[in-house]
Amino acid sequence: MLEVKGIEKSFDDLKVLRGVNLKVGRGDVVTVIGPSGSGKTTLLRCINFLERAEAGEMIFDDVRYRLDAMTRKEIAALRKKTAFVFQNYNLFRNKTALQNVTEGLVVARKVPKSEAREAGLRALQKVGMADRADAYPHQLSGGQQQRVAIARAIVTEPEVIFFDEPTSALDPELVGEVLGVMRNLASEGRTMLIVTHEMQFARNVANHVVFMDDGAVVEEGPPEEIFGAPREERTRKFLQSIMNREAPAAL
Amino acid sequence: MDERVWQLMQDSFWQLLLPGLRITIPLTLISFSLGLIIALLTAMVQVANIRGLKQIARFYVWVIRGTPLIVQLFVVFFGLPDLGIVLDAFPSAVIVFAFNTGAYASETIRAAIEAVPSGQIEAGYCVGMNYVQIMARIVLPQAMRTAFPPLSNSLIGLVKDTSLAANITVMEMFMSAQRIAARTYETFALYCEVAVIYLLFCTVLTKLQTYCEKRMKNY
Secondary structure: OEEEEEEEEEEOOEEEEEEEEEEEOOOOEEEEEOOOOOOHHHHHHHHOOOOOOOEEEEEEOOEEEEHHHOOHHHHHHHHOOEEEEOOOOOOOOOOOHHHHHHHHHHHHOOOOHHHHHHHHHHHHHHOOOHHHOOOOHHHOOHHHHHHHHHHHHHOOOOOEEEEEOOOOOOOHHHHHHHHHHHHHHHHOOOOEEEEOOOHHHHHHHOOEEEEEEOOEEEEEEOHHHHHHOOOOHHHHHHHHHHHHHHHHHHO | OOHHHHHHHHHHHHHHHHHHHHHHHHHHHHHHHHHHHHHHHHHHHHHOOOOOHHHHHHHHHHHHHOOOHHHHHHHHHHHHHHHOOOOOHHHHHHHHHHHHHHHHHHHHHHHHHHHOOHHHHHHHHHOOOOHHHHHHHHHHHHHHHHHHHHHHHHHHHHHHHHHHHHHHOOOOHHHHHHHHHHHHOOHHHHHHHHHHHHHHHHHHHHHHHHHHHHHHHHO
16 A cells, blocks of 8 residues: 655765665554664654655555655645654644644545534544543643544544654553554554554554664564564664563563 | 913813824824734745745845834935825825834744744644645634734834824824924923823723733633
8 A cells, every 4th residue: 555665864964764665555553663763753754745755765555656756746645645643742722622633624625614523523532532622732631632633633534644653742641542542543444654662552553563773674574573583683682672661660 | 280281281181182093093003904914924925935035025124123213204204205206194104104013023923933833834734734724724823822912012112103203294192292382381291191191092902912812812
């Protein structure tokens, strides 16, 4: 469904992505893990054109695009088939939860208001936020805001949803509610590409795990392989450092 | 204060308030409204980074902010006729005050736009909106709320600055006070009185500002 090949991206002199390949099939839940600074987030942002890649190509629904030569029209068309969930939620602060969700329908897709409202409420229902439909973002906790952001992402029925460390900005006790919503989405068969530091989640929910380090994919495979029997030394080291950190919490 | 001066102040109160309501207030409101439109356009071409227009905007702000208001009034009213452009006093004042407000307010609005977290703009793109839609529906409404207190400042400032229009023969409130003072020699009483009326106008605006800010507090 979605495939990228040879993505390259630098910030000034710093090479952040060195030819990354990635494949997401329909219904796949792919998680990208790796140490901070490994280029995971930049990869995701390049795929949705929030950053411009310097080289590479993308195949989306069997159509081939050159990432360094995208037209504004192509970008707009592709974005309407995808959705993005940000680390910092990025809800529109002047809109209620429901308006946040319906904005993309009403304004960008010209869906009639009443229809959009119904779809919006359904989406909010799905993330357990229907009762706060009229609340403004500042009246919601981080976890609630992120759930509204997820409702905003699913309401347009995108072909793939990108998650950029969706729980990293949350207080620890709020992480669970967001992961729970994401788990439900995965079980509905939605296609998701998730950059995350939640190893348990990556292990239990994803059907494919990509380990990145230093701007490149080091190793990828099914979660039981990556977590159970990693082939690469760098993967082992990374997982070990994470597990050591998570161990006390698990006790 | 003796009886006669007190009587004079009472009599002149209406003679001052009337030009205040008929000239000072309309001059302020018309100039400020036009100024806001100019300011918004000036800020937008800079934020949207439109080449050419951005440079013109910077030049305009530079010139207006770098020259005295009263000199601008003189250039337009007394100077332009030399070039064959003759304007009445009131429209001259409106033009100068509007462009003056526009320059200062554009900086206020530009800062307010830039203060809206860029993540919301990215989110707007990701839900499929285009730049104009994001600006109109997400960024500007939030920016306007941020800009409201400093813009209120500019409005209150402008109420008082309109007194400078007396220098180019606009018969506004201060000019009226000068005339009565010249006729009666009660300068202290008259200028204090006109000051009180300006204060009155500005008090009303301050109250209005507080009220509006309260109403905008829903998000």
